[in-house]
Amino acid sequence: MTKKTTFKVIFLPQGVEINVASGHSVLDAAREAGISLSAACNGKAYCGQCRVRVQKGQTQEPGEAERNILTEEEISQGQRLACRTLIQSPMTIYLPPSHFLNEAELQYESPDFSGALEPGVTQLKVKLSPPSLDDSRADFKRLADDLPETEKGYFADSVTLNQLSRKARSSHWEFSVLLKDNEIIGVLPLGAIPVGLAVDLGTTKIAASLIDFSSGKEITRGGVVNPQIRFGEDLISRLEYAIQSRDKAEEMTRVARQGLDQLAESLILQAGLRTEQLTKILIAGNTAMTHLFCALPVAQLAVAPFVAATSDAMEIKARDVGLKAAPGAYVYFPPNIGGFIGSDHLSMVLASNIDLADDLTLGIDIGTNTEIVLSRALGQMENASCASGPAFEGYHITCGMRAFAGAISAARLTPEGFRFTTIKDAPALGICGTAIIDIVAELRRNSIINQGGRMDPTHPMVRQGRTGPELLLVDKAQSGNQRDIIITQEDINQVQLAKGAIRAGIEILLKSGNIELHQVKKVIFAGAFGSYINLSNAMAMGLIPHFPHARYFQSGNAALSGAKALLLSKSLCQRIKQITSHAHYRELSTYKEFNRLFAMGMFFLEEDLIKAHQSDFRLEDMNNFIKPNQSAYKESEERKKNENNRGEN
Amino acid sequence: MTKKTTFKVIFLPQGVEINVASGHSVLDAAREAGISLSAACNGKAYCGQCRVRVQKGQTQEPGEAERNILTEEEISQGQRLACRTLIQSPMTIYLPPSHFLNEAELQYESPDFSGALEPGVTQLKVKLSPPSLDDSRADFKRLADDLPETEKGYFADSVTLNQLSRKARSSHWEFSVLLKDNEIIGVLPLGAIPVGLAVDLGTTKIAASLIDFSSGKEITRGGVVNPQIRFGEDLISRLEYAIQSRDKAEEMTRVARQGLDQLAESLILQAGLRTEQLTKILIAGNTAMTHLFCALPVAQLAVAPFVAATSDAMEIKARDVGLKAAPGAYVYFPPNIGGFIGSDHLSMVLASNIDLADDLTLGIDIGTNTEIVLSRALGQMENASCASGPAFEGYHITCGMRAFAGAISAARLTPEGFRFTTIKDAPALGICGTAIIDIVAELRRNSIINQGGRMDPTHPMVRQGRTGPELLLVDKAQSGNQRDIIITQEDINQVQLAKGAIRAGIEILLKSGNIELHQVKKVIFAGAFGSYINLSNAMAMGLIPHFPHARYFQSGNAALSGAKALLLSKSLCQRIKQITSHAHYRELSTYKEFNRLFAMGMFFLEEDLIKAHQSDFRLEDMNNFIKPNQSAYKESEERKKNENNRGEN
Numbered sequence A, B: 001m002t003k004k005t006t007f008k009v010i011f012l013p014q015g016v017e018i019n020v021a022s023g024h025s026v027l028d029a030a031r032e033a034g035i036s037l038s039a040a041c042n043g044k045a046y047c048g049q050c051r052v053r054v055q056k057g058q059t060q061e062p063g064e065a066e067r068n069i070l071t072e073e074e075i076s077q078g079q080r081l082a083c084r085t086l087i088q089s090p091m092t093i094y095l096p097p098s099h100f101l102n103e104a105e106l107q108y109e110s111p112d113f114s115g116a117l118e119p120g121v122t123q124l125k126v127k128l129s130p131p132s133l134d135d136s137r138a139d140f141k142r143l144a145d146d147l148p149e150t151e152k153g154y155f156a157d158s159v160t161l162n163q164l165s166r167k168a169r170s171s172h173w174e175f176s177v178l179l180k181d182n183e184i185i186g187v188l189p190l191g192a193i194p195v196g197l198a199v200d201l202g203t204t205k206i207a208a209s210l211i212d213f214s215s216g217k218e219i220t221r222g223g224v225v226n227p228q229i230r231f232g233e234d235l236i237s238r239l240e241y242a243i244q245s246r247d248k249a250e251e252m253t254r255v256a257r258q259g260l261d262q263l264a265e266s267l268i269l270q271a272g273l274r275t276e277q278l279t280k281i282l283i284a285g286n287t288a289m290t291h292l293f294c295a296l297p298v299a300q301l302a303v304a305p306f307v308a309a310t311s312d313a314m315e316i317k318a319r320d321v322g323l324k325a326a327p328g329a330y331v332y333f334p335p336n337i338g339g340f341i342g343s344d345h346l347s348m349v350l351a352s353n354i355d356l357a358d359d360l361t362l363g364i365d366i367g368t369n370t371e372i373v374l375s376r377a378l379g380q381m382e383n384a385s386c387a388s389g390p391a392f393e394g395y396h397i398t399c400g401m402r403a404f405a406g407a408i409s410a411a412r413l414t415p416e417g418f419r420f421t422t423i424k425d426a427p428a429l430g431i432c433g434t435a436i437i438d439i440v441a442e443l444r445r446n447s448i449i450n451q452g453g454r455m456d457p458t459h460p461m462v463r464q465g466r467t468g469p470e471l472l473l474v475d476k477a478q479s480g481n482q483r484d485i486i487i488t489q490e491d492i493n494q495v496q497l498a499k500g501a502i503r504a505g506i507e508i509l510l511k512s513g514n515i516e517l518h519q520v521k522k523v524i525f526a527g528a529f530g531s532y533i534n535l536s537n538a539m540a541m542g543l544i545p546h547f548p549h550a551r552y553f554q555s556g557n558a559a560l561s562g563a564k565a566l567l568l569s570k571s572l573c574q575r576i577k578q579i580t581s582h583a584h585y586r587e588l589s590t591y592k593e594f595n596r597l598f599a600m601g602m603f604f605l606e607e608d609l610i611k612a613h614q615s616d617f618r619l620e621d622m623n624n625f626i627k628p629n630q631s632a633y634k635e636s637e638e639r640k641k642n643e644n645n646r647g648e649n
Helices: A026-032 A064-069 A072-076 A139-146 A158-170 A227-231 A235-242 A246-270 A287-293 A343-351 A433-445 A489-512 A527-532 A535-540 A558-568 A570-582 A594-601 A606-614 A630-648 B026-032 B064-069 B072-076 B139-146 B158-170 B227-231 B235-242 B246-270 B287-293 B343-351 B433-445 B489-512 B527-532 B535-540 B558-568 B570-582 B594-601 B606-614 B630-648
Strands: A006-012 A016-021 A051-056 A079-081 A091-094 A122-127 A174-180 A183-188 A195-201 A205-212 A218-225 A278-285 A314-317 A330-333 A361-365 A369-375 A381-387 A407-414 A417-422 A462-464 A469-474 A485-488 A522-526 A551-554 A583-585 B006-012 B016-021 B051-056 B079-081 B091-094 B122-127 B174-180 B183-188 B195-201 B205-212 B218-225 B278-285 B314-317 B330-333 B361-365 B369-375 B381-387 B407-414 B417-422 B462-464 B469-474 B485-488 B522-526 B551-554 B583-585
Touching: A006 A026, A016 A026, A026 A091, A026 A227, A064 A079, A072 A079, A139 A158, A139 A183, A158 A183, A174 A278, A195 A246, A195 A287, A195 A343, A195 A558, A205 A246, A205 A558, A218 A227, A218 A246, A227 A235, A227 A246, A235 A246, A235 A287, A246 A278, A246 A287, A278 A287, A278 A343, A278 A558, A343 A361, A343 A369, A343 A558, A343 A570, A361 A489, A361 A527, A369 A489, A381 A489, A407 A433, A407 A469, A417 A433, A417 A469, A433 A485, A433 A489, A433 A527, A433 A535, A485 A489, A489 A594, A522 A527, A522 A558, A527 A551, A535 A606, A558 A570, A570 A583, B006 B026, B016 B026, B026 B091, B026 B227, B064 B079, B072 B079, B139 B158, B139 B183, B158 B183, B174 B278, B195 B246, B195 B287, B195 B343, B195 B558, B205 B246, B205 B558, B218 B227, B218 B246, B227 B235, B227 B246, B235 B246, B235 B287, B246 B278, B246 B287, B278 B287, B278 B343, B278 B558, B343 B361, B343 B369, B343 B558, B343 B570, B361 B489, B361 B527, B369 B489, B381 B489, B407 B433, B407 B469, B417 B433, B417 B469, B433 B485, B433 B489, B433 B527, B433 B535, B485 B489, B489 B594, B522 B527, B522 B558, B527 B551, B535 B606, B558 B570, B570 B583
Parallel strands: A006 A091, A195 A278, A278 A330, A361 A522, A381 A583, A522 A551, B006 B091, B195 B278, B278 B330, B361 B522, B381 B583, B522 B551
Antiparallel strands: A006 A016, A051 A079, A051 A091, A122 A174, A174 A183, A195 A205, A205 A218, A314 A330, A361 A369, A369 A381, A407 A417, A462 A469, A469 A485, B006 B016, B051 B079, B051 B091, B122 B174, B174 B183, B195 B205, B205 B218, B314 B330, B361 B369, B369 B381, B407 B417, B462 B469, B469 B485
16 A cells, blocks of 8 residues: 555534544544644643544554553543544544533633823824826825824835725725824724734633723723644643644644634624724733744744743734734734743733832742742842643643633532532533642641642542542532543642642742742732632642731733733833843752752641631732732632631531 | 636747646737747737747637738738637647747846945844853843944844844854844854845846945846736736736736846855845836835826825835845835836936936936936936837837847948848847837938838838838848848837827926026936937937037946945935935826927927937046946947948948
8 A cells, every 4th residue: 555545534523524644643633623632741642631532433452551541441431542543444533522622711801901091003184185197196105295294204014005005095085094103004994993902822822802092991802722732732842843843833833823813803803893903912922922923933942941032022013923903013022031931921020010019029820831920129020930730720630621611610628528619600521720729728628638748548538549549529420421520649749740840939039039938028829820719728738838928919810911001001011121121030940959949849738738727818909000800809709708617617 | 518628738949838728818828838928018919029820729710900910921821919819729839039038138237336335234243152041041132132232222023033043053153143223134154245136127127236245346147037028018018917906916026026036046046155145135116117016006006197106215024025035134125206207217317426417417218118307406307207118129110029139239221221230140030129210210311211200102122011111121031030020111100109209208398497408418318228229320310309518428227227326325325315305207298288299209300310410429438436338338439430431431
């Protein structure tokens, strides 16, 4: 057989069909079909995220890698890992509901910017005399002659000139022009307003907010899963994929641009606007995401010492990054600090006013990479990024999932057993990060796990599972799921790794600045995850050290808030440059104590538990230009109440 | 037959094969096959340029349009017009030698620029310390920190950043950077020099000169036929094609860009350089050519009042107009005056120092559109463009052709009949513009045509041809050509139309400035055509009025000389802006006297003949920063000598 045979693969329930060359994996096929199948390990068969049910078609006997993840029962039901299932016949593959990322409930609430509006785009109304044989000035000159005189003169690029010549005639020479400094970036019919788009380009999700430039108010907002996710869940997997070949890097760039462009277009349609009204876009993201989006080189970013191609702010024409907008519109990418600490982190610092704090402030944004900033007075900042792993995003956790409908998002242990809250009150499908913190805290509180994180095998709730001790959370007999929702010893270990990394990062920033715990006056949890965690439980499981004199804040999607503010304020764009110049990037791996601190951080200490119980968290509203995320605040307050109630039970 | 049948068409002697849908014309097929078949009228069957010989295949009976152009004998030999020949069977088409435009001998000699070198690109050598865990500054920051401090800071676009990250590592952090103001536009290995490209983007040909930026010297030069020529020979045909659809406009843009890119690449290869060394490109051209090249809108340029989209200078990244160069390199397009008077004309004005002349100077660049400039002291200039038609480029002339090998380029009438010079001394194939002037002047001198341009049917050299009186120049019996080379009454009429338009243009500029003929002190003929014409004959046939106190100059390819100067001198780029601000565009059609002057200009007056004979042309070297075209000068001198000798016979 010299020619490669292809087979038809059907993905259900979507009904997507694709012809795939024999020998490719089902994961490859899904990616080729544009299906975002979770695969935290990017096809290395250790994350277990890509499990699918083979409904029809030949399969080989599962190998050791699959048997480590799937139970005999699951295998007998047809469950397999997509990354290990090779296509050797026509197949029908059923994707479990947890894969429907596009139906995800993504949270990106963030308050409106309330400062002075200076988006850097001006709209001017003009009425020109039409050309004639006696006055055959070029279209652009005709317009420029009519505009207020400037020293530098005006200019426009060729794409804008095309729009100008067309629209000037169709509007009978009466229209408005959009100016960015002395560049004409577009033409609008009379009555149409310019709008902008603020974007938080996350590894997992892309959130965007459409803003009216005349009022500064949000018109609408929305989000999509970052379509790059099908090439790997975390930064490093994506970078590894991108550096395999130029084609693969371009593919990564293309899908991210398409994802954002489609999101932008749908928001604009929703608002009853036209793409030509979109006159400025601001994209904040971590270094890897913005590098891939801008088609910057990433080979040097993927390996130590993790060097960015540039840490400067960039301005690129929207059309040059595949975004439909006013013909001459720009995308502004704020600066980054380096390593993986990107402009999303800086936007968070800005939105939380961490750079302006006159108290010692700790900011923390937990994710697969956790960014930590320690700000002293005078805007001097120490920044670190620690590879905390995706445990809190639901990965590498046996029944983990992201924060989508059906995810268990909060848990508390009652005498009758665990009680859960799920997102959208949907039937439980798995556990997301916030609940993992709750569960671990409760297990520790009730001595079901010890200081070292080991489950007590003699505890009545603990049973012996396939991989060791485990705890049943939701019985499949009751839920009707294909499998039990459990938490295993291995899951606890994953949480310990994440916690160890985060604590080591914090301790090193404190130590390198000779700062004692009692000196820290504010602790800010940023990001969706940080805003939805139960702080009491986070303290109880020792996610961060106990700061005796600190007040605690949860700042919501501060990255998006910051992006909105930067979109609307040129002076804040100046301020973020100041922030970068005062930021000191600390590469944790260069610190000798890192390994020791990391190991220590993995312990669940008695004192954390006690102090968390004793603390009054004084969770307070931030007196910032950006108001705090009220709903997150309320939820936290409610949780605290619940916590207290539970304490009284 | 619901599905369109296709037939194979073979073009000889190239042997190009193409499948074409039934019903398309042979001209369409040639264009689709990428064959540059001349078609001055763009398929309207009146120019007769697209004649081919059908060697095999079905044809219909020739219609009236074809019979107007082809003789019965030609038709019986299989000659047909490609634009009228529809494909209804497999065909073999033989293209006559005059179609091999790519073998053309194009003239683009122009002297080196001798002013102060300020190309606006600086090369700086750097040696950087490589990144480490202790110093993980971004690649760009590492470089920028090493460069001399500037107020504005440095920047680079994403494509340049890609090159930087790659080359910095492969060169072990020792290389040179190319700076345009504060933008880093590329990185070169040590030892490599930056070069620039000056381009004269003509309607017929694209000429380019590759320049060493360290010395300002030309490294090599070359030219190609503008590949747009297959969509029409003249501006208006091209614009008409472009405005038919967006696809067609894009096609025009694409082929011109490809043509120049291939020319640039071949010059760079020839010189043993690499494209990344090409750091600046300057393109001068008429408004239509530069608009199409930049993908600017042309619908408004194609119809009265012929409005340019922009008359300002433009700077566009080379890669955005499809040119391979240093990653961040720019193409500079000088400003234009409007109508069809483009930057090629301004470059000519600059190179000929017309703007600096303290005497009243007339500049004239003859082509399908003839540009005329009348410069008074203080740099005030009147500019006009007249649609002189392509007669002097060999079109609309029965046996006309462009100035390629085999074209009759000069003629003089001896008692034994006409004596000819052909380009490259090749066997005569047709007549090019310079010879047409000689022939008409000689016919008038010898009273073979009268003041009104009518041939004397009783003169022994005049015979009755198919379309009226004609004169045999080269007998096919002797030449072995498929047809006689003749000049017909219709050809004389075409010359009269061209001459009428040019004289009307000159007269209107003089009148609108209240200038008498004797006040004009210099007359400059620019462009290849103007540099190769026999001035005595041009005067004798009354192409321009007789200026009693003028000195005459032929300035060679002044547009390319000007482009070279602009490429190398930022101050000249400033000066050209000055020129545009002092230029006054005169739309000839708005002048009431135009029709009368046009009609009068068509006459061949006795006084022109006499004055031309009496005049001592005092053809002198121009004392300019750009030395005159020595060879053109010598040739003119020689012609004058011949003229005098003939007079003595």
